[in-house]
Amino acid sequence: MLSESVQAKLNEQIQKEAFASNAYLAMATWAERENLPNIAEYLYNSAEEEREHMLQIYKYINANGGQAHLENKLDKPKEKFKNVLDVFQTVYDLECSVSRAINELATWCLQNGEHATYFFLQPFVLEQQEAERKVSDIIVFIERMGHEPRQLFYLDKQFKKFNEQP
Numbered sequence: 001m002l003s004e005s006v007q008a009k010l011n012e013q014i015q016k017e018a019f020a021s022n023a024y025l026a027m028a029t030w031a032e033r034e035n036l037p038n039i040a041e042y043l044y045n046s047a048e049e050e051r052e053h054m055l056q057i058y059k060y061i062n063a064n065g066g067q068a069h070l071e072n073k074l075d076k077p078k079e080k081f082k083n084v085l086d087v088f089q090t091v092y093d094l095e096c097s098v099s100r101a102i103n104e105l106a107t108w109c110l111q112n113g114e115h116a117t118y119f120f121l122q123p124f125v126l127e128q129q130e131a132e133r134k135v136s137d138i139i140v141f142i143e144r145m146g147h148e149p150r151q152l153f154y155l156d157k158q159f160k161k162f163n164e165q166p
């Protein structure tokens, strides 16, 4: 059974994953409006991944005698972006803040003898490392290729390849 305190910490993480999912959706809307369909697809997929993380934690709490809870009021995500680079810098900041939250949670679990939850969190820890690496590669790519209107068609096309990667 989960302790009240670990439940509360996990429920906080649920809100963060839900916020991340909403933040990706807001960016997908921006990309659609800018006629960047493959970039939009990348962002939709990322929104789905964050929701999947949220669900995994949600189910973990409920399966272990706790009570999972999603707030009906989350922070409002950023909706206006200067350009594609601004979008992916926002993605990078978002992923880093999720990484920090997961790492702090894992550290707290270890310090408080919550070993089962500590192990449950390990795939999330590694996935965040992977997410940060992936997004920083994309930022380098955008910086090299450029994001002026003339380059946008090819930049968006390149995301088709990113979307096909597992």
Ligand SMILES: [Fe+2]
Pocket (backbone or CB within 6 Å): 017, 020, 049, 050, 053, 098
């Ligand atoms: Fe996540």
